[in-house]
Amino acid sequence: MKRIDATVAGVVLIFALAYLDAVWEDTVIAATVVIGPFLTAIFASTRQTAAVGAFAVVSAILSGGYNDNYGTDDYFVRLAVTIAGALFAVYAARAMRRLAADQVRFGLLKGAAEIADTASSIPEVVDRVGALLVPAFADICVIDVVRGDHVERIGVRSAGTDARRVEERLRARGPATLEHTGVIEPVLREHVDEAFLRANATSEDDYAFLRSLAERSHINVPLRSRGRNVGTLALLAVTRAYGPVDLELATLIAGRIGLALDNAGLFAELEAVQLRLTTALDTLAEAVTIQDAQGHLVYANQAAGAMFGFASGAELIKQEPQNIVDAYESSIHEGRPLRLEDLPGRQALRGESPEPLLIHAINRSSGDERWRIIKATLVEGETRLAVNVIEDVTEVKRAEMGQRFLAEASMVLASGLDYEQTLAKIAELAVPALADWCSVQMPAGDWLRTVAIAHVDPAKREFARDYQKRYPNPTDAPIGAAQVLRDGSSQLIGPIDDALIRAAVPDPEQSEALIGVGMRWVMLVPMVAGPRIIGVISFVSAESSRRFVEADLELAEELGRRAGTAVENARLYQERSHIAATLQRGLLPDELPEIPGARLDSLYRPAGEENLVGGDFYDAFPTPHGWMLLVGDVTGRGAEAAALTGQARHTLRTAGMLLGDPLAAFEQLNQALANRAELTPCTVALIQVAPDARSATVVCAGHPQPLLIRAGEPRPVGRFGPMLGAWTDATWSPERIDLEPGDVLVAFSDGVTDTVGMDGRFGEQRLLEALRGVFDAAAAVAAVDAALNAFQRGDQADDTAVLAMDLPAA
Known part of the structure; x- marks a missing residue:
């Protein structure tokens, strides 16, 4: 309720009560007019309350006339009550106005404190200060701040109907001087006169503007923070007059506002720093x-x-x-x-x-x-x-792991010659390094045969094998591994869901089995060997939920190329090894024959891991005049020597079986070797045993002499002759020896005596020592083999052949 309304209401209430007092003849309510001042005191000023109280006292004085009780005790009591009530109402009005003013001041201080305690920008602080002070404490509020060596007006707030024009004019007017806004002490001007306006006007127009404000008084207080002036707060009063109490309040409020503006400036700087930092980090x-x-x-x-x-x-x-x-x-x-x-x-x-x-x-x-x-x-x-x-570091790690994986795969591929076992190891190497499942398929007729399959869970490997048996994959299938086998294009498929599997596999039972695997991604890459595609490697991501990317596909393709090359090399090696082994086995003699009255045993050790036949050879076969036993040695070793070995052995065997004469057999071989374009000499020790095994003829063509062991004592037999194939007119001298029961004949190649050990060559003397005390052919062969194994150091340098015959004692 407005103050004027409260005053009018109080007066009207007094009139009403006085009227009722006059109308009611038997009732006196004149003292009730004191309610009017009480009502006014609640809403109006002290002066207005005092006026209404005086009116109530006058009404009480006049009530003695229409109540006809002047001079009575009741009259004076009612008058006293009315006067006391009016005085109390005035006192109450004064107290209430002071309380209201204190509440306003408290609200202003609280509002200023909240502004200071809240992180805000400078414009936000200015807006909140203006809203706080205008019109509650000032009709016009002006804020100027010091920025370096100049003063800047940052806020103007005005009340009244012409507020916008006043704000624009004061904002454009700006601060007069640095000294004006940089005051150190608060200033109160209780009365603004013409002289003051003239002193502060910059022109006649400015003077007219200042006069139009109708300013009654103003306060100018410094804005201070952390011991320094940050600006000035100017408060102009039009509808009120400022006093010392207002100056004190304005000073307190200015302290809070100064702190708020300073904090806002720091906050803005912090925001700028944070913005720069955030921009840099982003x-x-x-x-x-x-x-x-x-x-x-x-x-x-x-x-x-x-x-x-x-x-x-x-x-x-x-x-x-x-x-x-x-x-x-x-x-x-x-x-x-x-x-x-x-x-x-x-x-x-x-x-x-x-x-x-x-x-x-x-x-x-x-x-x-x-x-x-x-x-x-x-x-x-x-x-x-x-x-x-x-x-x-994904790319770096993928490259590192890819190179390590390929290096390990290359070692595996190079370490085995059985390509199926090698591919099984490759599949195991890929799990789980590259995928959860890995399988290798190669064509076998009209179907793709699974060569290898790997998973960390053995039960799932069994499931996969059973699945492939139940649902074999034809080579003419339109999709999948069969398609990769046909066109050689890798496939990266994913993400895979149940719908995709059902669409690709029409058979419900088969599709449900595949869905149970939980496939997420699949890679299919060809195994390439030159221009041919020899198989397909499949990689499946399931339990790990790993997503295959192009880098994984490139790694898988490189593995496919290396595996294809290795598989093809292994297959070629196996084929060539099979051919070579077959040919070499054809060069070896048949099993030793049974000679009536004698026993045979042999030892053959070709030099070189891959050779079954070398440059040394032995044979035993029947002739028209008994049995021929021979041990020979051609120039060189390995495959080239093996070819010459076959020619030498078969020539001697054929000539011996047809002619039955050792010398005639030597002549046949000598002519065959001498007629070759290159010099290919050959040495042979030949023993022809009589049909009754009671005697033997020994012929040596450049070869170590055979040994006769009688009563456990070995000695050389036979005469030296020229090598075969060196001279076309060469001749050889045979030696006939008688044989006794218990005798042992041992023919050997120079690979035995030339075996290298820690102390040089094995030599003839060690051979004699090894055979001393031997009484049968098997024991002789075993003794030579054991002695060579114990003596030899390093790889075998030359082929070795030993052929022994014994005449059992009666």
């Missing part, structure tokens, strides 16, 4: 996050948001740390699952000095596989913070 390629002591993110740059699949760093901050970790299948240190306490930031907040941590993470929803290195540093201050720098 330009970094590495992800940067900051977490508080509780582990919650308080900052994340743009790269961090993008790294974890969010539109911005702000979106990442909203997430709970555990939810971020749970979104990935993460592991550290040889596959150990990642825990929140393992993160370097958490370690730093615990006061530890964390080492950089490499994390392998697979996004559970997308299957995207990443490798990240996290580094953390602790920032000490009022709040403990951990700064994390996260670097994505």
Whole structure:
């Protein structure tokens, strides 16, 4: 209720009560007029209350006339009550006005304190100060601040109907001088006169404007903060007059406003610094996050948001740390699952000095596989913070792992000659390094045969084998491995869902079996051997939810090329080895024949791991005049010597069986070798045993003499002659020896005596010592073999052949 309305209401109430007092003849209510001043005191000023109280007293005095009781005790009592009530109402009005003023002052101080305690920008502070002071404490409020060496007017607020024009004019007028706005002491001008306006006007127009404000008084107080002046607050009163109490209040309010403006300036500078810092961090390629002591993110740059699949760093901050970790299948240190306490930031907040941590993470929803290195540093201050720098090293790690994988695969491919076993090892190497499943298929007629299959779970390997038996894959299938085998184009398929499998595999039972595997991604790559495609390698991602990318496909294709080359080389090697072995077995003599009255045994050790036949040879066969036993040695060793061995052995065998004469057989071989384009000499020791095995003829053509062991004592027999193939007119001299029961004849090649050991050559003397005390052919062969094995050091240097015959004792 307005004050004027309260005054009128009080007067009207007094009239009404006086009227009722006059109308009611038997009732006197003249004293009730005191209610009027009480009503006015609640809403009106002290003066207005005093006026209404005086009116009530006059009414009480006049009431003695219409109540006809002047001079009575009742009259004086009513008059006294009315006077006392009026005085009390005036006192109450005064107290209430003071209380209202105190409430206004308290509200102003509280409002100023709230402005100072709230982080706001300078424009926000100016707006809030104007709203607080106008019109509650001033009709016009002006704020000037000091910026360096000049003063700037930053705020004007005015009340009244012409407020906008006044604000624009005062804002344009600006501060007069630095001295004017930089006052040190508060200034109160209780009365503004013409002289003051003239002194402050800059022109006649300005003077007219100042007069139009109708200013009654004003207050000018400094805005101070942290011991320095930051500006001036000017308060102009039009509808009121300021006094010392108002000056004191304005000074208190100015202190709060100065602090608020200073804080706003610092806040703005901090915002600018934060903006520059944020801008700098957002330009970094590495992800940067900051977490508080509780582990919650308080900052994340743009790269961090993008790294974890969010539109911005702000979106990442909203997430709970555990939810971020749970979104990935993460592991550290040889596959150990990642825990929140393992993160370097958490370690730093615990006061530890964390080492950089490499994390392998697979996004559970997308299957995207990443490798990240996290580094953390602790920032000490009022709040403990951990700064994390996260670097994505996926490409580097993939390249490193790919090269390591290919190196291991190459070693496996080079280590075996059985290509099926090698491919099985390759499939096992790919699981789980590259995929959850790996299989290799090669064509076999009209079907694709599974050569190898790998999974970490043996039960699932059995499932896969059973599946392929139930649903064999024809080579003319329109899709899948058969298609890759035909056109040689790799396939990267995914993500795979149940609908895709059902569409690709019409058979419901087969499609449900495939769905049970849980396939997410599939890679099919050809095994290439030159221009041919010899098979297909399949890689499947299932349990790990890993997503295959182009880099994985390139790695798989390189493995396919290397595997194809290795398989083809192994197949060629096996074919050539089979051919070579077949040919070499054809060069070896048949099993030793049974000679009546005698026993035979032999030892053959070709030099070289891959050779079955070398330059040394032996044979035993019947002739028209008994049995021929021979041991020979052609020039060289290996495949070339083996070819000459076959010619020499078969020539001697044929001539001996036809002619039955050792010398005639030698002549035949000598002519055959001499007629060759290149010199290919050959040495042979030949023993012709009589049909009754009682005698033998020994002929040596450049070969070590055979040994006769009688009564356990070995000695050489036979005469030396020229090598075969060296001279066309060569002749040989045979030696006839008588044989006794228990005798042992041993013919050997120079590979025996030329065997190299720690002490040089094995030699003839060691051979004699090895055969001393021997009484049968088998024992002689075993003794030579044991002695050579014990003596030899390193690889065998020359082919070795031994042929022994004994005449059992009666």
